[in-house]
Amino acid sequence: MAEVEFTIGHKEYSLSAQDGEEKLLKRAAQVLDAEAQAILAQAGRVPEPRLLLLAGLMLADRFASTEERAERAERHLARLQSNPQRVEVPVIPAELKEAMAELAARAEALAERLEEQQDG
Structure with missing residues (x-):
């Protein structure tokens, strides 16, 4: 197991990661840190638990929105595949x-x- 160090908001963390998953953990931490930095830029200093909660909620909202868009696109694709339009050449x-x-x-x-x- 590898130890991965990263910063979220104003605090440094260290977590163990399975071999080969270090990049995934670092990328996830970067995404969470970007949300945390946006919150800090607007609100100033925020206690760590609240900062993590707000950043997590913002990411969850973005994820839900993206998931809804993907579902709509899949439904649209299914309609197109089940009822292809006639194309005349x-x-x-x-x-x-x-x-x-x-x-x-x-x-x-x-x-x-x-x-x-x-x-x-």
């Missing part, structure tokens, strides 16, 4: 393809004749 008629191919062949023949006249 224009199709070039066979006659037009043939006419364009014929025009291209004529243009190539004219270009060859022009080259022959310029060379000869």
